[in-house]
Amino acid sequence: MPIRTRFTTWRPLATAATAALLATAPTTPAAADPGTARESRPVYSYDNAVRESVWVDTGLDGDGDGRRDRVAVDVVRPREPARQGRRIPVVMDASPYYSCCGRGNESQKKTYDADGRVVQMPLYYDNYFVPRGYAFVGVDLAGTNRSDGCVDVGGRSDIQSAKAVVDWLNGRAKAYTTRTGTERAKATWSNGRTGMIGKSWDGTIANGVAATGVEGLETVVPIGAISSWYDYYFAKGAPLYDSGPDWLSHYVNSPDARARCAAVQRELVEGAPRTGDWTPLWTERDYVRAASKVRASVFLVHGMQDLNVRMQHVGQWWDALARHGVERKIWLSQTGHVDPFDFRRAAWVDTLHRWFDHELLGYDNGIDREPMADIERRPDQWVTSPVWPPRGTDAVTLRPAAGDHPGVGTLGLTRSTGTETFTEDPGRGESDWATHIDRPTPDKAGFTTVPLARDLRIAGSSRLTVTVTPTTPTAHLSAVLVDLGPDTIRDYTAPGEGITTLTDRTCWGASTTGDSACFKETRARTADVAHTVVSRGWADLGNHASGLGAPLTPGRACTITLDLAATDHVVPKGHRLALIVAGTDQGLIDPPADTPTLTVDLSRTSAHVPFTGGTAAFARATAGQTAAVPTPTALHGVGEPRTTHRVPEAAR
Structure with a gap:
């Protein structure tokens, strides 16, 4: 295996223009000089945050209705920076799950007020990061929730759904204040620096967008994510599920998209035969082959016993990123398909916070000089490696x-x-x-x-x-x-795939009446x-x-x-x-x-x-050991693995 390089040295982010803005901005922790600041702090009002929706033009017509598809983008951002003349970075989660299936351990969905503004944004990202000077952007993939188009399961439509939003945040794409209207919406509040995050399909989209090399995407945090869709359905021709991507597309498409996306469904059936043959459809959905285009840093998280999105996706992606010198970090747990928020919560929130501060705000907080890998050796017992795999x-x-x-x-x-x-x-x-x-x-x-x-x-x-x-x-x-x-x-192999969900809650960020920052705690389920x-x-x-x-x-x-x-x-x-x-x-x-x-x-x-x-x-x-077989120990063990077909994000 190739030798893994450590992080590149810290990259100063302040251009002459941003330095001028910083010099005139109020001296708050979130506006501090990136060369000296250590941590963004919750100094902004979450309750008074701007909540708005825009529809970004993807440039595609996936549903064949003669109009270019627009994807719905819900934004939660602090109100104060724009008043101070400062632009802010973005944490973004592009997902097909916001209305069909829910996000996270509690299967949260987006909710809206009477005017169509988002009230509840699933997960804690907005609650935690918006008060710290970030915008949070939740993107409905084409064909889902309030977006046009069709879900094509990791293909051009899926990836362009999110890439177009990164382009809009950087002033390169058009957006509108309504789904069908002509009034333009501009991201004048954004500095363009975007970090994508998400578990399963969401993290897969982050990988795919990174593989386009889009400018402005500074980092991705794929959790339990796919790196090549062929390897989600087949292993060298052996079928892993009893259905193909057409089933998955139908599952997450909005009801109106199902009615208009028959052509896309046929393409998914014809392009993904159950023979396991490699076809052009799989080439389009293989992000590993485009690893040379990745500009973003990658913080990868995966369960070593994930039998939904298997560890095959980690090895090939990690090795390809290593060959091209991509800045990277990795956490490997003993869990199955589980978010780190649900198996190592406090350490995860702290680490993710420092990662985004470093990558999006340019804070020299030392995370680039810490060990590259965290590995769970026993339940809740972690070790680190300076590089991964270790040298030697x-x-x-x-x-x-x-x-x-x-x-x-x-x-x-x-x-x-x-x-x-x-x-x-x-x-x-x-x-x-x-x-x-x-x-x-x-x-x-x-x-x-x-x-x-x-x-x-x-x-x-x-x-x-x-x-x-x-x-x-x-x-x-x-x-x-x-x-x-x-x-x-x-x-x-048990429900929860290595965790048990408890009834008590802990809070991570600010709350409103419609969007709580408090989530059920978990503990390790062991065998x-x-x-x-x-x-x-x-x-x-x-x-x-x-x-x-x-x-x-x-x-x-x-x-x-x-x-x-x-x-x-x-x-x-x-x-x-x-x-x-x-x-x-x-x-x-x-x-x-x-x-x-x-x-x-x-x-x-x-x-x-x-x-x-x-x-x-x-x-x-x-050396020097005998071949004697140890006496078997009777232990209850784990159950037989079962991976009956399910969406990559298993709703609990």
Whole structure:
């Protein structure tokens, strides 16, 4: 993996023009010299804030009605800066969820007064940041809530919905005071500096807009976000859900958009065949390929057990950003698809505050000199890394070998010969395989190290290159890395995906009668486990030769590489690391049309796993150890993963 650069040095933001404004502005914390200020403070009235709506011209006609689409933009901003002749930066969340599904752990929706002005803006961003001298902008993606157009699920319409707003904030796009009127609205109060934030689809839009290189977008904070939409629906051809982007578009489109967006729905069906073939539709929705255009800094947050927007999206995006020297920061939790506001609230609000102060106000608060990564090692126990993955982390080639019993082998550095065979069983998955790792079962081939003599850290993305011979024209593959040993982890398969929502509330910012800054608290929901799944990857074997699926020839060997999701996990001393190769991972990929038996050629199979310390660290951890199997510990564990199709933002 490439070496990760640290943050670039702090960038002074004051031009001659802004310096002149600062010199004449009142000396309040929010107006202080960016070279000396440390923190924006809540000195402005939230109750008296300006609340207004505008409709921004996207330049597109996605619904084909002959008129250019306008997207609705609700703004909450402090009244005082404009009176003082100062322009302010923007925190922006562009979302399809503001009316259909709700935002956050409490599924909040936008509400409006009789004049159409926003009363409740979901989440705490406006409550917290507006009193500190920021504007908050909530954008309804095209086709949702009060916007024209159609949702195209990460495509041109979705991305242009938000990009056009960044352009408007910088004086490059037109906006109007009503959806159909001609009276222009100008963002004379904005200094153009914009930070986009959001969880799931919202964060995905932030990634996509950053990949356009739009001027004025200074930072993005994607939380549980997609980096390439193909990888949301497929893993190298293996289908992850039983429906495609047309279902998702229909789900979030407003009722009137559903009536006028049949053409877009057809394009989504035709462009995303359930064969898993890579098509031009997926190329348009692959932001990783455009990482070279990213100008904004990136503060990425993700749950390492997120089985909705999986960690595959983190590894490829992070690596691409690293290759292009993008300023970046990362938090990795043990949760599933959960916002950091709901698993590390106080630390998150403080860190996000300082991040926006640094990136949008130019305050030299030291956040650029702090560790790049925060990783949750145990529930509510966090460690940091100066860079991520840590320096000295290298991919180590691990080789599976046959053991004394069928399907129960070893994992080490030495190439072996022989084969292992397993038969597709769509009724079993990773929890079954790991639980029975030391027993011959017909549905998997398992390979384990000896108990480790010292801790061994995995940090980054893994991959498995495997040569298999199928007995049928179709076959799916799963590869799973497992930490074998007792631990206490967040219960990511339970409701809440690692958190329990409580009844008491804490407040983060100012409130009004219609918009409270107080939200329900949470605590970690944990489980005692005998093993922990560290990383997963899947593939349709019919994709072994290209990005297009094809029938297999029974009896003919195929070689394919599965990408395993990024992670950061320490396998403790005394535990074992296991590699499992099997067919359908129940609940996580759909089964193939046939029920194949697959024979693995061990001499042509290898896993490439990023260990901190590289090959030497792995050799030290496994040196001088016996192959004795530890006595199993009976623990209640976590449930079998289930990812029945849902919108990326799971409403709770």
